[in-house]
Amino acid sequence: MTQPxxxxxxxxxxxxxxxxxxxxxxFLCVFFLVGALxxxxxxxxxxxxxxxxxEFKVYFQASSQGDVPLTPLWTLVWExxxxxxxxxxxxxxxxxxxxxxxxxLVRGFLLSYxxxxxxxxxxxxxxxxxxxxxxxxxxxxxxxxxxxxxWAFFNACRKLASHESTSVVLPSWSMLVCCGxxxxxxxxxxxxxxxAWLPNLCKQLLLLTE
Numbered sequence: 001m002t003q004p005x006x007x008x009x010x011x012x013x014x015x016x017x018x019x020x021x022x023x024x025x026x027f028l029c030v031f032f033l034v035g036a037l038x039x040x041x042x043x044x045x046x047x048x049x050x051x052x053x054x055e056f057k058v059y060f061q062a063s064s065q066g067d068v069p070l071t072p073l074w075t076l077v078w079e080x081x082x083x084x085x086x087x088x089x090x091x092x093x094x095x096x097x098x099x100x101x102x103x104x105l106v107r108g109f110l111l112s113y114x115x116x117x118x119x120x121x122x123x124x125x126x127x128x129x130x131x132x133x134x135x136x137x138x139x140x141x142x143x144x145x146x147x148x149x150x151w152a153f154f155n156a157c158r159k160l161a162s163h164e165s166t167s168v169v170l171p172s173w174s175m176l177v178c179c180g181x182x183x184x185x186x187x188x189x190x191x192x193x194x195x196a197w198l199p200n201l202c203k204q205l206l207l208l209t210e
Contacts, residue, residue, distance in 0.1 A: 024157070025150050031101040035108030042109075043116035053121035057206075060129075064202035076190050079137070080183055083107060083145050087152040091168060096156025100149050107145060111138060128205045136194060140186040144179045151175070 086103060090096030115134055118126035151171050158169070 024153050025146070028101060028104045028146070028149050028153060032104040032108040035105035035110075036112035039109040039112030039114075040116045043113045043120060046117070046120075048120045049117060050121075052117075056121070060202050060206055064199050064206055066199050070195055071190070073187075073191065076187060080141060080186055083141075084148045084179075087145070087148045091152035091155040092159075094156055094160035096152055097160050100153040100156060104145075104149060125205055128201075132194075132198070132201050132205070136186065136189050140182050140189070144182050147171075147175050147179060 083103065087096075087100060090099040090103070111134065115126075115130045118129045118133075120126070122129060148171075151169075155168050
């Protein structure tokens with residue numbers, strides 16, 4: 001009769017751990033959504049940006065002809081790792097309890113502001129420009145930010161709750177492997193595949209904006 005009790009205790013402990021893990025993640029996602037909402041509102045208040053739209057159109061025309069130089073590798077690396085590195089820094093102290101949610105708020109604001117501005121400038125064609133210039137980083141890098149942010153916020157809460165210095169809980173191997181695969185995928189898409197497809201994509205989208 002002791003074995004079923006042990007199994008029940010193990011399952012209850014796992015269930016409690018999963019509930020505790022979902023709470024901070026939901027909290028961080030709320031901050032991201034609030035930032036996205038604020039970014040959309042501020043972008044709409046800014047209008048259609050006609051001068052900026054004309055400058056972007058010149059850049060798109062150059063891209064359609066293949067005249068835009070390739071982005072250096074170190075720039076792609078920095079754009080991919082700057083936010084996760086900032087989250088890692090906040091994981092070492094109780095300041096991360098405030099810093100990590102602020103990062104989610106700012107990241108949601110910047111992404112939403114950029115995407116909404118393209119739609120305001122180009123209408124429905126702006127959705128296509130968003131998919132080309134923001135779709136890849138958003139789909140590939142946002143899961144990394146969510147995973148790293150959840151881990152960093154957990155460590156920051158441990159530092160705040162403990163009166164003594166506690167060691168940082170290292171991320172699991174599965175999370176590190178998944179984040180590594182996503183980073184490699186992002187580098188491959190932005191460094192090799194997207195530049196090859198960019199001229200044709202820009203030509204098709206320019207037809208929609210005329």
